[in-house]
Amino acid sequence: MKFTDGNWLLQEGVTLQSPATVYDLEFDEQSLILHAPTRWINHRGATLDGALLTIKLFSPMPDVIGVRIEHHQGIVHKGPEFQLNSTTEHQVKIENNDQYVSFSSGNLKAIVKKGKGWALQFFNGEQLITESGNKAMAYLEVDGEGAYMREQLSLGVGECVYGLGERFTAFVKNGQTVDIWNRDGGTGSEQAYKNVPFYLTNRGYGVFVNHPELVSFEVGTERVSKVQFSVPGEYLEYFIINGPTPKEVLQRYTTLTGKPALPPAWSFGLWLTTSFTTSYDEATVSSFIDGMAERDLPLHIFHFDCFWMKEFHWCNFLWDERVFPDPVNMLKRLKERGLKISIWINPYIAQRSHLFKEGMEKGYFLKRPNGDVWQWDKWQAGMAIVDFTNPEACAWYKAKLRTLLEMGVDSFKTDFGERIPTDVVYYDGSDPDKMHNYYSYLYNKVVFELLEEVKGKGEAVVFARSATAGGQQFPVHWGGDCAATFESMAESLRGGLSLGLSGFGYWSHDIGGFESTATPALYKRWTAFGLLSSHSRLHGNSSYRVPWLFDEEAVEVMRYFTKLKCSLMPYLFQTAIQATDGVPIMRSMNLEFPFDPACDYLDLQYMLGDNLLVAPVFNETGDVYYYLPEGNWTNLLTNQVVSGGRWLKENHDFMSLPLMVRPNSLLAIGSVNDQPEYDYANQVTLHLFQLAENQTATCQVYDPQGQLDLVVTVTDQRGQLLVQVNGSGKPWQLCLRGINQVAKVSIGEILSSELGVIIKPEPNTKQIIIQL
Secondary structure, X not given: OOOEEXXXXXXXXXXXXXXXXXXXXXXXXXXXXXXXXXXXXXXXXXXXXXXXXXXXXXXXXXXXXXXXXXXXXXXXXXXXXXXXXXXXXXXXXXXXXXXXXXXXXXXXXXXXXXXXXXOEEEEEOOEEEEEXXXXXXXXXXXXXXXXXXXXXXXXXXXXXXXXXXXXXXXOOXXXXXXXXXXXXXXXXXXXOOEEEEEEEEOOOEEEEEOOOOOOEEEEOXXXXXXXXXXXXOOEEXXXXXXXXXXXXXXXXXXXXXXXXXXXXXXXXXXXXXXXXXXXXXXXXXXXXXXXXXXOOOXXXXXXXXXXXXXXXXXXXXXXXXXXXXXXXXXXXXXXXXXXXXXXXXXXXXXXXXXXXXXXXXXOOEOEOOOOOEOOEOOOOOOEEEEOOOOHHHHHHHHHHHHHHHHHOOOEEEEOOOOOOOOOOEOOOXXXXXXXXXXXXXXXHHHHHHHHHHHHOOOOOOEOEOOEOOOHHHOOOXXXXXXXXXXXXXXXXXXXXXXXXXXXXXXXXXXXXXXXXXXXXXXXXXHHHHHOOOOOEEEOOOOOOOOHHHOOHHHHHHHHHHHHHHHHOHHHHHHHHHXXXXXXXXXXXXXXXXXXXXXXXXXXXXXXXXXXXEEOOOOOOOOEEEEEEOOOEEEEOOOOOEEEOOEEEEEEOOOOOOOEEEOOOEEEEEOOXXXXXXXXXXXXXXEEEEOXXXXXXXXXEEEOOOOOEEEEEEEEEOOOEEEXXXXXXXXXXXXXXXXXXXXXXXXXXXEEOOOOXXXXXXXXXXXXXXXXX
C-alpha cells in the first residue's frame, strides 16, 4: 500500500507522524524501550497535543531482534497470533551513552541515535545491513480507512529481495507490490495460495513481520531504495533475523516460527491421481494401476480426487456408493498391491451434505454477525466453513477423518482454505482479518495432528495448497492450479523456489500441468522436472495423466526418472532431514551459492540438496541454457565433466537434462530403484566426484525412520585417498567417478566399471587408504 505521491508529497487524505527523537528510554536485562515524540521537543509546550510512539527492542533468541512500534496502547487485541518460539536463556547487551543506545543479540546489533532526528540501524558485527531513517517508521491516518503503521528498511545497491511465500511473479521481488493475503488465483497471477510475511535479501539478513492479517509490502516501489511494509492498526511488530548466510537466516526463521516435520519416506515416491473432473470408478482406478505395473512403472501412492464423494455433497466424507460400492475392500486390495492411499478433502460442508445440519445445530461453522451460518454458492452450493477455533468442531472434523484412516487411507490432500471471508464471527472471538490467512494454519494443523495421532510421528503427510507463516510444520505443499504450458512450468518452479526461501522444506507441483492437457513434449519435460522435485505427483483437471495416453516415449521417460529418483533416495532422504532444520530440499541457486552474484537472479534451475544441480528443459526443442558455478562438475547421467564459472547451452533428448554433481561430492545411490522406502545403507554405492587436493567429502546415510546408519568421509592427501567409515556394518561400496584405475587399496576389492573404479570394502571396515 502506498501513502506518498512521489518523493515529497503525501497522497490526498493521508497524514503521517514519524519519530523525531528519542526523548527518553528504559531498559532491563531483556528489552529496551524508547519513547519517541513525533516532533522535536525544544520546550515544555512541545510535549502537548502530539503523538508519542513507544518503540520496544527485544530478542526472542540469539541473532534475532524484534522491534515493536506502538501508538495507542488501549486497543483490545484479538487473536490469532503466530505461535513463536523464544528463549530467555541467551544474553542481550545494551549500551547507553550520549550519542546512541545499542541493543545486541549474538552478532546482531541495533543502534538508535540520540539527538534531533531518527535513525535505527542494524549491524552484523561491524557491517551495516539495513536501517530505518528519517520518516521511515511512521504512524499514518488515511481518510475513510483509519490508522496504519509502517516501516521502511533500506536496500543497498544491488540488494535483492526474495521470499514472501509461494509467489509466481518474478523471483527477485524488487519492484513488486506484494499483499500478504491468501487467494485462490492459480499460478499465473500476482495472487498466491501461500502468503508469508517474511523476506530475506542477498545482504545476509531476513525480516519477519509478525502479523497474520494483511501486510502490504512495497519492495522498492514506494521508495526504490527501501522495502516498506505496513499494517492497519495502532502497532507494528517485526524481527530482523541475522545470517550472514541465507541458510542461517532460514534456520533462525524456522526456529522462531516452527521447523518442518519430516515426511515419511514413502511419500517421496510417485503419486498418481484420478484427476479432478474426469469420470472414474474402481475399474478405472484398477486399470491405471494395472497399466503402470504392466509397463514396469513404479507407483507408490494412489490419490482419489474430489469425486470420491457424491457431487453437491462435499464434504460429507462418505464414498459415493454409485462408483465405489465397497470402499473398505477396494482400499484393502490396493494396499495389498503395496500402495499408499490419499484422498481429497477441504474444510467446507455443502448444504446437501448430511453433516450440514449437525454442524449448524452444534455451532461448528463460521457465522455472520447476526448469528446465521455464513454460506455462499461458490464451489459448493450453500457451503459452510468449519470453524477451527472451536475445539468441539475440530474434534468433530477429526472424527470424520479418523473413520477414513481406519478404512485404510494414509494421507489427505488438504485443498482450499484461501477464500476465507472476513464478514464472519468466530467461536473464540478471533479477528476475522487476522484469521483470513491464519485459517490455513489451523486447518492443516488439525489434519496433520490427526495423522500423527493415528499413524505416528514420521508417518504424517498432507498435500496442502494454502499456508502462511508456521505452515511449514505440516508438509507437504504443492503449487496449485498450473496450466499445461512451458510458461506455467516455469511459473511453478519460481513459486517453489520462492516458497523454499520462506521456510518451507518440501514442495510439489502437478506434473504436466493441471489446466488443459499437455502436449507429449511438455509432459515428458515436466516428468523429468517433477521426478527431480521433493515430491512427485501426476494430476490434472479434465483428463487422465497416465503416460501411455501421451505417447510410448512418455512411458519410457516416466520409467527412467521414477527409477532414478528411487535410486537417489539415500541422498534425497538425507536432504529431507536437512530440511527439518529449515533448509529446503529444492534450493534456489543463490541459497547454495550466496557469494556468486551470477546466482542472484537465477530461477530456471535449482539445487536439489547440497550436491545436485537441476536445469529443467522448458521447450520442445530440448535446448537449455544454464549457469554452472565454479569448479569441475560431472553430469550424473553421462559422467561427462564440465568446468564451471560460466553459462552453458546444451540440447537434450527426453531421457536427459542437465543433472550436474557438484565437485567434492560424495553421493549415495541406493541398490533399489522401484521403491522409495528401503534399507538405504544396505548395498549402497557412494560415488565420489572430483575431489580436489586436500579436500574432504562426507556422506551420511539414514534409515527411513531418520536414524543415522552410515557415515563415510573421503579426504584427498596428495596422491592417496583416506576413507574413514562409521556405520552399522552393512555392505557398501565406493565408486571413484572418472578414475579408471588405482595403484593399491589397503583393504577391500578393486572392481572396474564404466563410471570409474569401484572399491568394495570388507565387512566392518573402518578405514581404507587408496593409492591413486
